[in-house]
Amino acid sequence: MIKKNSSTPLYVATAVIALALLMGFAFRRPYAFRGATINPPLPVPDFSLVTANGQSFRLSDQKGKIVLLFFGYTSCPDVCPITLGTFKQVYDRLGANAQKVRFVMMTADPDRDTPDKVAAYAARFNPEFIGLSGSREKLEGVWQELGVFVEKQDSGSAAGYLVSHTASVYVLDQNGRLLMTWPYGTSAIDMANDITQILKQSEQE
Amino acid sequence: MEVYTKNIKWIPALLLAILFVSACGKTGEFKVMDAWARPAASGDNGAVYFIVSNATDTDDRLLSVSTDVASAAEVHMSMMDSNGVMSMQMQEAVPIPAQQEIIFKPGGLHVMLIGLSQDLKIGDTISLTLNFGAAGSITVQAPVEEQ
Numbered sequence: 001m002i003k004k005n006s007s008t009p010l011y012v013a014t015a016v017i018a019l020a021l022l023m024g025f026a027f028r029r030p031y032a033f034r035g036a037t038i039n040p041p042l043p044v045p046d047f048s049l050v051t052a053n054g055q056s057f058r059l060s061d062q063k064g065k066i067v068l069l070f071f072g073y074t075s076c077p078d079v080c081p082i083t084l085g086t087f088k089q090v091y092d093r094l095g096a097n098a099q100k101v102r103f104v105m106m107t108a109d110p111d112r113d114t115p116d117k118v119a120a121y122a123a124r125f126n127p128e129f130i131g132l133s134g135s136r137e138k139l140e141g142v143w144q145e146l147g148v149f150v151e152k153q154d155s156g157s158a159a160g161y162l163v164s165h166t167a168s169v170y171v172l173d174q175n176g177r178l179l180m181t182w183p184y185g186t187s188a189i190d191m192a193n194d195i196t197q198i199l200k201q202s203e204q205e
Numbered sequence: 206m207e208v209y210t211k212n213i214k215w216i217p218a219l220l221l222a223i224l225f226v227s228a229c230g231k232t233g234e235f236k237v238m239d240a241w242a243r244p245a246a247s248g249d250n251g252a253v254y255f256i257v258s259n260a261t262d263t264d265d266r267l268l269s270v271s272t273d274v275a276s277a278a279e280v281h282m283s284m285m286d287s288n289g290v291m292s293m294q295m296q297e298a299v300p301i302p303a304q305q306e307i308i309f310k311p312g313g314l315h316v317m318l319i320g321l322s323q324d325l326k327i328g329d330t331i332s333l334t335l336n337f338g339a340a341g342s343i344t345v346q347a348p349v350e351e352q
Contacts, residue, residue: 077252078283079291082311149290157295158277159319167291183289
């Protein structure tokens with residue numbers, strides 16, 4: 001009698017766990033991207049900008065790679081290093097898959113940021129990170145296509161003018177289409193998970 | 206079940222005790238804690254973060270900042286609007302109200318070091334003097350860290 005009573009809770013617990021597992025399986029949802037997805041993905045017109053040592057960087061040459069585009073400027077001490085620091089963690093989390101991704105910082109301040117300067121700035125976080133600059137006209141073309149806001153701001157700071165800029169990361173798929181944006185503050189874990197999912201989906205296609 | 210309800214009675218008392226102890230421990234102190242600087246290259250700009258804890262009964266203000274490692278040091282605040290556009294705004298003076306903690310952190314309030322005269326490398330420590338209206342000058346040591 002006593003034996004039977006004491007084992008009843010165990011049966012109940014087992015049944016509850018089994019049911020929970022079953023329900024979890026039955027109602028398993030498909031992966032939800034952390035970024036704000038663009039549906040259908042938006043083809044980005046090709047552009048060519050300049051990176052270190054005068055080398056050109058053309059978007060269409062990156063076909064087959066996921067391109068992460070971030071807009072910033074090298075005089076920025078707070079937000080831009082935060083995002084590049086997050087990129088660095090994403091790179092480390094991805095392991096071998098990091099080779100399937102281009103991490104790019106495009107300047108929002110072409111008047112002060114030469115290609116070499118942006119390239120050196122990005123490379124300080126990871127030698128494989130790419131920094132881009134070019135003529136204001138060319139950069140403005142990219143900003144407009146992607147809806148990136150950039151504005152110089154007279155601040156009274158000893159640093160001269162500051163630049164207000166969209167701080168989101170733009171995620172382009174392996175065919176140069178804008179797939180989603182990650183708002184500022186998206187964690188490295190979420191970015192890495194989204195990238196892993198993009199890679200998984202492209203393998204299935 | 207009985208044990209559970211018995212325990213729950215103690216929770217308010219426990220919370221009160223925690224509040225009491227934490228309030229007592231800090232009374233009267235004005236301090237700057239947990240300072241750290243972000244790695245940056247000579248000639249570039251840098252950022253320093255810390256917590257100002259004002260447990261006194263006097264409202265205070267951070268008026269200015271100085272350091273030997275840069276040509277200027279200013280207090281800035283990064284702010285993002287609803288469209289995801291990030292801006293920095295220079296702060297004239299930062300209020301540090303009585304019995305409050307003001308946190309300088311990435312993506313928010315920070316000290317901007319302008320024109321660094323040296324590389325800030327992980328493992329380095331820089332010295333920063335914060336000038337407050339009431340508390341006077343406080344010099345802190347900020348290790349260069351990646352956070």
